[in-house]
Amino acid sequence: DAKTTQPPSMDCAEGRAANLPCNHSTISGNEYVYWYRQIHSQGPQYIIHGLKNNETNEMASLIITEDRKSSTLILPHATLRDTAVYYCIVRVARNSGNTPLVFGKGTRLSVIA
């Protein structure tokens, strides 16, 4: 699977949008971009995924550049509960079964009151 590059840490003021960048310049055409987050001492939680188009769900928005070499996760109104480590992962998703996720070190987001 392709590797990703994320900044090690970011701060965001409570109520503001948090924009978390991810570079995945070697992504293949059949690889999806996934975002997970891990709140301290808990298991990671799925946030969102996308292939080419921008995606939005109740938690976040995912913006993927046209060349697919980078993406941005947007938390529109960050709260203190969004403080966590955010992981950007690329992976092929096969219908016949799933391959494991490969985690990097992620970005530690601190939401500040």
Next chain:
Amino acid sequence: DGGITQSPKYLFRKEGQNVTLSCEQNLNHDAMYWYRQDPGQGLRLIYYSQIVNDFQKGDIAEGYSVSREKKESFPLTVTSAQKNPTAFYLCASSGREGQGKIHEQYFGPGTRLTVT
């Protein structure tokens, strides 16, 4: 409620002892995974299983063993051969088409193992 359970939450062992970590899921998922996490680090894959009675080594399988006799269960044994067993261990599962959302991997709450 559907989900993944890991027990116990905290586990303490003496060096030289084997220890087995439990992971159970009732999501009807075919695939299950074990990850290890050290402080300040991301998750590293130990073993995974895509179907009952079959499993593959991950990046750091040395010193660990698994079994997959039932779909619901994927226990991990940390053997005395594992040189640095103290870590946070996370189990996960995911499904294929017809078993929920194939793009999501669901994680348990983790077991924190301390070996002294």
